[in-house]
Amino acid sequence: MQHVPDTTVPAIDVEKIRKDFPLLQEKVYGQPLVYLDNAATTQKPQVVLDTLIEYYTRINSNVHRGVHHLSQEATNAYENSRKTIAGFLNARKPEEIIFTKGTTDGINLIAYAFGRGEIKPGDVVLASAMEHHSNIVPWQMMCEDRGATLQIIPMDDKGELMMDQFSALLTDKVKIVAVTYVSNALGTVNPVRDIIAQAHARNIPVLLDAAQAVQHMPVDVQELDVDFLVFSGHKIYGPTGSGVLYGKEEWLDRLPPYQGGGDMIKTVTFAKTIYNVLPYKFEAGTPDISGAIGLEAAIKYVQQIGVENIQAWEEQLVEYAMQQFQQIDGLRFIGNPRNRSGAISFLIQDIHPYDLGELLDKQGIAIRTGHHCAEPVMDFFCIPGTVRASFAVYTTFEDIDRLVAGIKKAAAMLR
Template sequence: MEQIANIVAGLDVEKVRKDFPILGTQVHGKPLVYFDNGATTQKPQVVIDAEARYYENYNSNVHRGVHHLSQVATNAYEQARQTVASFINAAHSHEIIFTKGTTDGINLVANAMSRRFLKAGDTVIISAMEHHSNIVPWQIACEDNGATLKVIPINEKGELQMEAFKAMLDETVKIVAVTYVSNTMGTINRVEEIIELAHAKNIPVLIDAAQAIQHISIDVQALKPDFLAFSGHKIYGPTGTGVLYGTTEWLNKLPPYQGGGDMIKTVTFAKTTYNELPYKFEAGTPNIAGAIALAAGIEYLQGLGLEKVQQYEEELMTYALQELRKIDGLRLIGDAAHRSGAISFLVHNIHPFDMGELLDQQGIAVRTGHHCTEPLMDLFRIPGTVRASLSFYNTKEEVDKLVAGVKRAASMLL
């Protein structure tokens, strides 16, 4: 019956799980139940193979050699860029900048905006639910220029207060930077409306899609963000990889983030001329193997069918929330009407670290702490949460193990 339930969305989850070698791991003598996908997703064998194949068969630097291996590596690297562009429906592949991850992409934009577009009296808008990676770079940019950082408030359910946001959009605002999906609460923000409202006043928007890209189909030409950043390791690719999408118009406006090889056309001691897009923002030898393996992860997800994945994950989320709500003393942190990926909770007055350790002893991996959203924890007046974050390779049977594990841990700690 359980296997039938896990195929209801047209996705054969039991078959899919076999594509992920690590899911057969034993932890403390028990089968691994991995609910820490918001921190990083596990990798299918095709991703592992793609990275190994690069090093085994055509390891070489890109863009710099006329020899065979360099040309093969360059073709594979640039094909990876095209794969990403197609996945998010970018108008041009040169609008895809390979980065180290979401953090790197946001820092690129914040640094470039700081150097050219921010001054004293200007405003940057973020939200109360942002990851530190979309807070600290903007704090640095504002401090460097005497600009002001303003924060969109949230309600008790963990949803943005859109009327407050509208009131903040004045002539001082130079950029809005918000997350698509909260990494802590799973809240899906109304990014379409945010972008539309900001663009009505000619304000650019950066979307942190680190927690959305693996769950929600994103079409940047329809959504119309000026920038969108995500990490490869959140979408079944390797760590140390990421993508910054930017419109051609905005990428041409921004100065380079770093200097070095490949981002130049000519260099003299008197002056340097910068390269064209996307290379203007890719200084030095890139993570070639990582980009190729990231493309393999994206192609794997596309092969499953993102609509099927989304439907299955929504059903799994509904089931998990339904069962967790039955636990005595469990309090959800964030209860938005529209959510994806993550569920944060506390049980009675049990510290999340204690709950996490006892779940680990049962083979259940969850994340505990403030999840790099410390200001959000302060708003809720809590030290942190237990976060269970879902993927398409999770099952209802695993949700049942989580629920039983939480109950068992609570009985030991209360």
């Protein structure tokens, strides 16, 4: 029997939450905005905007350098953010949290450092068939450089990883496994605990791309026992240009640095440079201080609502949307995984996703069309792209109703 979501008992007060987001009050083409492109980026609550302004109006200064008052304040704020994020992910220590520009930057950091430190010719890096380009290209570049090979865990036509194939691919040649926790293009939640357990049984470390996970579900790095985990600040209600790499201390200590420059050194002479300790070893140059502090405000905002409550709310939204979508003539889901989070990709008959997106836009509905930076996924399904609706804590059932009505109207025009 189909479970009907109990919409009368919301896990959160969505109307109150929506008031925290100034951009959601805007109109597009004269209509209230329906923002369903949250997998691309989320809107920012007022508290994040206030934090950015507060930083630049009251404490702007460079971190880790000055003896003066402002520099101390800026340093404290920056390091407090690291502590908050360590708590959010349940890292053992704040030193295991490295600030990055985002998910892409974090993966590039690990691909480079791991490649230099650990990869020899003939070695294998394992990624999956549903990776975002940012979890493919840095590894390809590194493999080319080191004479290694990138191998791919295949998926089936439901958009789920073929775990028996994964087991078969896990040979002694594999030096690292890099997979996405949640697929940005399909919404699939991967069995990451199983992946990590199998890889660890062979002493192979695992990197999780959690760009589509941390904003939707509780993520505990110790419980997962994951070696590296990356995410972007801007997809969890924080500023663009902020991001996080979590790495187990023993791994981060072991890997060589990524970029050289200020802050990442202990002593520099022309003969030899001694690198700084964690986390500074991986944070060369002046970091995005305001971004890190703004990200802390975003994470505290999420913690205040409770990520479990967000998960419960979004599960209802996804279930409701799936039910409503099934009523649309000719709609087919691209990816139909048992475990889904945050996003639904679909097509309608042979209507080009671009056409549908254009006509939805004109109705004030923001969704994403195209290949979602995952061309291999589109190639797998032999499609030019998909239409993707993706949800956030502030998404409402009315948003989904307007989307469904918008799709019906657009499809009628395009058929």
